[in-house]
Amino acid sequence: xxxxxxxxxxxxxxxxxxxxxxxxxxxxxxxxxxxxxxxxxxxxxxxxxxxxxxxxxxxxxxxxxxxxxxxxxxxxxxxxxxxxxxxxxxxxxxxxxxxxxxxxxxxxxxxxxxxxxxxxxxxxxxxxxxxxxxxxxxxxxxxxxxxxxxxxxxxxxxxxxxxxxxxxxxxxxxxxxxxxxxxxxxxxxxxxxxxxxxxxxxxxxxxxxxxxxxxxxxxxxxxxxxxxxxxxxxxxxxxxxxxxxxxxxxxxxxxxxxxxxxxxxxxxxxxxxxxxxxxxxxxxxxxxxxx
Amino acid sequence: xxxxxxxxxxxxxxxxxxxxxxxxxxxxxxxxxxxxxxxxxxxxxxxxxxxxxxxxxxxxxxxxxxxxxxxxxxxxxxxxxxxxxxxxxxxxxxxxxxxxxxxxxxxxxxxxxxxxxxxxxxxxxxxxxxxxxxxxxxxxxxxxxxxxxxxxxxxxxxxxxxxxxxxxxxxxxxxxxxxxxxxxxxxxxxxxxxxxxxxxxxxxxxxxxxxxxxxxxxxxxxxxxxxxxxxxxxxxxxxxxxxxxxxxxxxxxxxxxxxxxxxxx
Numbered sequence: 038x039x040x041x042x043x044x045x046x047x048x049x050x051x052x053x054x055x056x057x058x059x060x061x062x063x064x065x066x067x068x069x070x071x072x073x074x075x076x077x078x079x080x081x082x083x084x085x086x087x088x089x090x091x092x093x094x095x096x097x098x099x100x101x102x103x104x105x106x107x108x109x110x111x112x113x114x115x116x117x118x119x120x121x122x123x124x125x126x127x128x129x130x131x132x133x134x135x136x137x138x139x140x141x142x143x144x145x146x147x148x149x150x151x152x153x154x155x156x157x158x159x160x161x162x163x164x165x166x167x168x169x170x171x172x173x174x175x176x177x178x179x180x181x182x183x184x185x186x187x188x189x190x191x192x193x194x195x196x197x198x199x200x201x202x203x204x205x206x207x208x209x210x211x212x213x214x215x216x217x218x219x220x221x222x223x224x225x226x227x228x229x230x231x232x233x234x235x236x237x238x239x240x241x242x243x244x245x246x247x248x249x250x251x252x253x254x255x256x257x258x259x260x261x262x263x264x265x266x267x268x269x270x271x272x273x274x275x276x277x278x279x280x281x282x283x284x285x286x287x288x289x290x291x292x293x294x295x296x297x298x299x300x301x302x303x304x305x306x307x308x309x310x311x312x313x314x315x316x317x318x319x320x321x322x323x324x325x326x327x328x
Numbered sequence: 329x330x331x332x333x334x335x336x337x338x339x340x341x342x343x344x345x346x347x348x349x350x351x352x353x354x355x356x357x358x359x360x361x362x363x364x365x366x367x368x369x370x371x372x373x374x375x376x377x378x379x380x381x382x383x384x385x386x387x388x389x390x391x392x393x394x395x396x397x398x399x400x401x402x403x404x405x406x407x408x409x410x411x412x413x414x415x416x417x418x419x420x421x422x423x424x425x426x427x428x429x430x431x432x433x434x435x436x437x438x439x440x441x442x443x444x445x446x447x448x449x450x451x452x453x454x455x456x457x458x459x460x461x462x463x464x465x466x467x468x469x470x471x472x473x474x475x476x477x478x479x480x481x482x483x484x485x486x487x488x489x490x491x492x493x494x495x496x497x498x499x500x501x502x503x504x505x506x507x508x509x510x511x512x513x514x515x516x517x518x519x520x521x522x523x524x525x526x527x528x529x530x531x532x533x534x535x536x537x538x539x540x541x542x543x544x545x546x547x548x549x550x551x552x553x554x555x556x557x558x559x560x561x562x563x564x565x566x567x568x569x570x571x572x573x574x575x576x577x578x579x580x581x582x583x584x585x586x587x588x589x590x591x592x593x
Contacts, residue, residue: 102379128502131538192405261574265541268573294573297566299537 051175054146054163055182058156073101112151119145119155126162133303139166157187164200173204180204195221199231206238214239230256230263230271237274241310246278253278269299273311280314292318330416332448335436336455338419339429343459346426349385353378382424389425392418396428399435403442411439427467430459434467437474446481449474454487469495469504476511480518488515502538509535510543513550517586525554529563545574549587556590564590 122145129138142162150156160183167176180201183189189197198221205214218236225232233256240249253275260268272295279288295304295311296319305312356378364371396418402411418432437452453475461468476491492515495508509532516525525532529551536547552567568590571580577591 124501131502190401192401262541265539265544265574266537268541272573297569298573 051179054143057148058146058150058159060149060151060153060156116151119150119152123155123158126159130162130165135166135169138162142166157183161197168200168204173208177201177204177208195225195229199235202235206235206242211239211243230260233260234271237271238308241274241277246281249278250275266298269295269304270307272298273304273308273315276314277311288314289318329412330419330436332451335419335433336452339433342422342429343426346424349424353382385424389423389428392423392428393425393431396431396435403439408439408442415439430456430461430467434471437471441474441478446478449478450482450484450487453478465498469498469500473504473507473511477514480511480515485519506535506539510539510547513547517550517553517584522554522557525551526558526560529555529560533567541574545571545580546584549580549584549590552590553587
């Protein structure tokens with residue numbers, strides 16, 4: 038039992054959302070309903086003889102088609118609404134509007150979601166929201182559940198495993214994170230910038246700044262290419278490593294680059310270990326961008 | 329590699345065939361009802377045959393549409409050979425849903441963009457625009473974005489301008505807004521409209537931060553040049569430095585020769 042009542046409440050909320058969003062698979066009734074209508078009408082038609090039945094059969098047939106079409110239209114409309122909600126969550130997250138993202142994701146998962154893949158995408162966004170709120174253990178549980186129960190395409194699975202490793206590092210599960218990184222390295226022989234970033238973070242957290250700077254030197258170009266502006270995280274972690282080694286001038290340069298590429302408050306929120314050096318180079322009153 | 333003209337011809341032919349098949353099936357239903365009544369055969373049973381055939385063809389089309397959802401991921405992950413194979417087989421195959429064919433043609437245009445074959449991408453997206461597209465407009469917008477970007481690259485400025493004008497009047501998703509900004513900067517850079525490009529530069533820079541690395545560097549490079557031309561040197565310095573952090577400046581100049589002004593040899 039988690040002693041933190043807020044964490045328990047959150048966990049209950051995650052479980053509730055997992056339960057409430059389960060699909061009712063209404064769409065599977067569509068084709069059987071249509072075929073049943075056709076079959077019944079055809080069988081009665083074959084028997085013949087009864088004028089009442091002969092009058093009713095076309096109505097049954099036409100009725101089954103009308104119902105099927107209306108049902109399909111209703112399902113299509115609802116699925117479109119779900120996809121729109123998903124897009125809204127995605128855009129809110131990318132624009133950093135976390136309040137909006139939280140509200141929409143909770144509303145979205147608070148009722149049954151028709152398509153399983155759309156539900157899973159919603160749950161992935163819920164994980165992102167939990168990470169942002171600092172509910173790392175809940176995010177870990179959610180990602181473990183998803184990775185165990187859903188067969189993801191390899192690239193999506195790798196991304197989820199990366200977020201899970203980040204949550205492990207934030208929860209100080211350093212040994213688990215080490216193993217998870219090693220496993221992911223084995224599974225992705227070419228490596229990825231996100232994985233390098235997590236390795237860098239682990240090295241900074243476990244007090245191996247030398248190795249961290251060496252790794253950053255090797256992977257900086259890959260991070261820039263694959264992560265774009267989010268490679269600011271790599272620069273910030275390199276700055277923290279340089280501070281740990283007493284290389285203040287290098288640290289200042291790295292922190293300056295981090296602030297040029299990204300919002301320093303966001304970086305410090307993601308990697309609190311970098312807050313000191315970022316605050317030193319980018320104090321609150323200094324504008325990151327020219328006015 | 330599939331020839332573009334051949335792909336366009338094939339899709340046009342298939343779209344015409346799709347209309348014919350829908351007409352034929354509708355005619356078959358009507359004929360079944362009439363013939364069944366005249367010949368004293370169960371008309372409902374006769375009409376059910378084309379109806380079931382229709383449903384089966386539609387289900388097959390739905391499955392093909394579902395397969396097409398994989399192509400953007402293949403292209404984004406750089407698996408261009410596999411993407412080309414799948415798109416080619418969808419263009420060659422038969423489908424009763426014209427949207428599948430048009431989607432195939434559009435994704436072929438996206439693929440050609442990824443292969444830096446701008447001429448083919450422009451031709452394909454123009455061909456897609458020649459058809460009546462879906463009601464929700466997502467294919468229209470996606471295809472116009474490809475047309476705007478590729479036509480600018482090959483110097484078909486009128487096509488690019490018209491595509492950009494159409495897009496400006498449409499409600500766009502965030503991804504589409506980012507693609508529009510990228511295409512628009514390329515276009516404005518080519519025609520030398522630096523003042524228009526530098527207008528609300530702070531918003532454009534914020535948006536560029538959300539783009540993938542290469543597009544972000546190109547957009548910010550062009551914005552840096554616009555800021556330079558408009559005498560806004562703090563922006564120029566900031567954006568130049570960002571481009572250098574995002575990638576190789578020489579490569580960027582290779583892609584956008586106008587940027588040589590920022591990084592002279």
